[in-house]
Amino acid sequence: MPAREAHPGEPIIELDGVNKWYGAFHVLRDVSLSVAKGEKIVICGPSGSGKSTLIRCINRLEEHQAGSIRVHGVPLDNDIKHIDAIRRDVGMVFQSFNLFPHLTVLENCTLAPVWVKKMPKSEAEALARRFLERVRIPEQADKYPGQLSGGQQQRVAIARALCMNPSIMLFDEPTSALDPEMVKEVLDVMVDLAEGGMTMLCVTHEMGFARRVADRIVFMDRGEIVEVAPPEQLFADPRNERTRLFLSQVLSH
């Protein structure tokens, strides 16, 4: 059975009995999860367990087929207006950065504010420079993504998402495409963001990060949520055998 816990604070994301299939393959099975405003959730689990699919359903990069997803009370259905409203409010950071290579760093950041929020260009640029400062690469604003290191690119991607002033941020393994020495610079930015009160859902296997910022860790296996618990509890005393096995593998190196 999917675990479900009552939580203080108003729920900002509510997943209720979410199911999804790729053809005949049942990739999400009855996933229910409620995330409170300001909460930090870390999602982990073996490869292929449906972690990416789950968070990609939250901003409709993937469509779920049964159950309901609500963000800020807005239901994710086929109404384009709902999807647009939710996407404006939910930022996403990808494993492979997905910066736009034909635009400069600054243009990457100003694109959505200018075209989606209709913000004047000068205002958008000032905003972008502020966020580039916050992710500690203000001096790279006029370069193209291809000229930056992986860690710098991922920080630009974070700044780009923040420029839309989202209240929720989704991270899909943001550091797993990075060389070890660059992982820290990205995690530092994320810790910073967490301390600023952002609601975060983060797929990651960085257990140090999870221990430090997560309010709850969600463990997924074979498309279902197996266990949800605060990090101290999960690391010290996992209730489920599958969780125990997975953690022993992840924590052993």
Place this chain on the structure above:
Amino acid sequence: MDRPALPPPAALRSSPLHWVRRNLFSTWYNSLLTLLILAAAWTLVPGLAAWLVGHAVWSGDAAACRAEGAGACWAFVAEKWRFSLFGTYPVEQHWRPTLAMLLVVGLLLGSADRRLWGRPLLLLWPVVLLLAGLLMQGGVLGLETVPTYLWGGLPLTLGLSVVGLGLAFPLGVLLALGRTSAMPVFRALCTVYIELVRGVPLISILFMASVMIPLFLPQDVTVDKLLRAQIGLVLFAAAYLAEVVRGGLQAIPKGQVEAASALGLSYWQRTRMIVLPQALALVIPPLVNTFIGFFKDTSLVVIIGLLDLLGAAKSALTDPAWRGFYREAYLFVAVIYFIFCYALSRYSRHLEAQLSKGRRR
């Protein structure tokens, strides 16, 4: 400890002798090829030069050209260049197509500058093309009317090509987007269109445009022959361009669209600002290839009785006084085609270099 900077090895320093050694005589087969080419040039160039320049007849009549030992008959070109360039357009009105072509060439040159790309330029296109067409057609501002069946030569070739590509390109992009879209009906329609048009020779499309378009229209509406040819050319080119553009679309990683969607950009915003700029930049070489091919393919309109540049030159050859000087006529036309195609090719190289600046992945 720092190592001192050394001068480059001798081989990297260049002198003319070095260059010759390295590029022409580096290996025995390279040397052999160089010698063979030199020998070929030795035997061919003098004869060619004598024909082209040395013994060429620059003025006079056909009789002078037919004299024993005469070279190229440039007198023929001197006599017939106007007809080749303008076809049957009334001679005293030749300033009008000339001005129209200058307008169009100016538009093309302006469009070549990337700093000018934008909405104003886009709006300027139909304005300038209409103006050029009006100038050719006349009937306004006291200009004598010249019906389209008198149009010919270079203005016709240029007009068919520029208007044709100007319309076929956006149509091709839409077809490519349709063929890659998530909507099955759209995808099927675009696929069927592209495959049908590509499976048929241009000649038959021109014939069909010429014969069949009138069938779809009410009896009393007649569509100008030139317009029919133009429509046929546009429909044809669009299918080819669509496939070229599709190649570019497919090369764009899915993550690009996902990132743009996650930021809240709409389908058209994503397409216009993220997908197309990258996709089109990738396919500049095959795109220009198609453009150049199309420019030359317009010469097929001759089969439905339009006198384009090549057609006009051929028709100049039918003058009984000047029969037989095909080499000169074709050379003259070839040079004009070459100038346009080569300019386009150079420009595309320049554009590619500009677009790839600083954008390594």
